[in-house]
Amino acid sequence: MTVDQTAVDAVREDVARLHDHLVRYNLVIWTGGNISGRVPGHDLFVIKPSGVDYDELTPQNMILCDLDGVVIEGEHSPSSDTAAHAYVYRNMPEVGGVVHTHSTYATAWAARGEAIPCVITGQADEFGGEIPVGPFAIIGDDTIGRGIVATLTGHRSRAVLMQNHGVFTIGKNARDAVKAAVMAEDVARTVHISRQLGEPIPIAPAAIDSLFNRYQNVYGQHESTEHPTGALA
Numbered sequence: 001m002t003v004d005q006t007a008v009d010a011v012r013e014d015v016a017r018l019h020d021h022l023v024r025y026n027l028v029i030w031t032g033g034n035i036s037g038r039v040p041g042h043d044l045f046v047i048k049p050s051g052v053d054y055d056e057l058t059p060q061n062m063i064l065c066d067l068d069g070v071v072i073e074g075e076h077s078p079s080s081d082t083a084a085h086a087y088v089y090r091n092m093p094e095v096g097g098v099v100h101t102h103s104t105y106a107t108a109w110a111a112r113g114e115a116i117p118c119v120i121t122g123q124a125d126e127f128g129g130e131i132p133v134g135p136f137a138i139i140g141d142d143t144i145g146r147g148i149v150a151t152l153t154g155h156r157s158r159a160v161l162m163q164n165h166g167v168f169t170i171g172k173n174a175r176d177a178v179k180a181a182v183m184a185e186d187v188a189r190t191v192h193i194s195r196q197l198g199e200p201i202p203i204a205p206a207a208i209d210s211l212f213n214r215y216q217n218v219y220g221q222h223e224s225t226e227h228p229t230g231a232l233a
Contacts, residue, residue: 012059027103034079037174038096049076087145097174099181102166105188110161119200124208125215128156136163159184
């Protein structure tokens with residue numbers, strides 16, 4: 001297999017840098033959480049090493065894997081969620097990035113096994129409806145990945161709350177998946193607070209459709225068919 005090293009290096013740099021956003025937005029503690037990114041044009045992805053401090057992450061210690069989760073390059077063990085990421089990439093070819101966190105509010109909803117209802121316009125914009133719950137699964141093999149794929153296939157949400165575990169998000173690239181993780185936690189926090197005040201008012205399905213369409217297809221700059229980073233901002 002001939003590998004475009006320039007493409008691999010670009011994803012290594014991107015994935016290493018994007019972990020800073022997980023810290024910046026308080027989505028992780030200690031060494032928990034991870035980001036991966038697919039290498040364009042190859043059946044490969046780059047993922048965070050397991051148990052390495054965030055301030056020690058560099059492009060050089062990111063791990064290159066094939067779509068079976070087998071390490072191709074890297075001196076460290078890959079994330080313990082590697083099999084889940086690999087399953088997503090194998091079964092959702094449109095996905096270019098995967099993120100996992102145990103962010104506080106989203107994980108609180110996951111602990112209840114409760115989907116986050118669509119009661120704010122920002123959620124309609126970003127996720128096109130509720131943020132669904134995936135099944136309980138033990139870490140270590142591709143069972144979590146199977147739950148992610150089964151839950152998100154045919155669903156507009158790019159986030160899934162894995163029961164009793166945390167949140168996984170997908171995107172067209174790693175940055176897009178990170179944005180979804182940031183927005184999922186913001187939605188989880190806001191809707192939780194609203195429920196302390198009373199019963200939130202649901203948004204009508206037709207309005208959700210309209211909001212989602214506007215945000216995904218009209219909002220932002222559209223000088224080309226796709227944002228340079230692959231994500232709307």
